[in-house]
Amino acid sequence: MSGLLIYAVICITLALVFYTIGVFSERKSGKLKKWHAAVFWAGFVFDTSGTTLMSKIAGEGFNFDLHGITGLVALLLMAFHAVWATVILIRGSEESKKTFHKFSIAVWAIWLIPYVIGMFIGMK
Known part of the structure; x- marks a missing residue:
């Protein structure tokens, strides 16, 4: 396994973590907090880094296949999710802070699709 691949796998795994x-900590606490947004941003940065490294390894551009499309959707949703969390915290709406977890669970579940597909692709 190449060093670049090891870094890519570590980044993608850190994104998942x-x-x-x-x-799930946001859901458990029942309210969006600043550190939740920071963790969402960290997940997005690690996912973007891992995806970039994987693309370099593959030596290809974007692929219009199930993994490529779901991965792009997941990255866009993660970015929107982190931005929206930040906006809610800046605005200070207590109601929005309490209901944000519903959106978070959906984004997380969608993000898992390309993660799992990528694992199967990598096992070939």
């Missing part, structure tokens, strides 16, 4: 911690 950060995003999972953020989503």
Whole structure:
């Protein structure tokens, strides 16, 4: 296994860890907090880094296949999710802070699709 691949796998795995911690701790606390948004951003950064490294390894651009499309959707949703969490915290709406977890769970579940597909692709 190449060093670049090891870094890519570590980044993608850290994205899963950060995003999972953020989503489920937000849900458990019942209210969006600043550190949740920071963890969402960390998950997004690690996912983007891992995806970039995997693309370099593959030596290809974007692929219009199930993994490519779901991965792009997941990255866009993660970015929107982190931005929206930040906006809610800046605005200070207590109601929005309490209901944000519903959106978080959906984004996390969608993000898992390309993660799992990528694992199967990598096992070939």
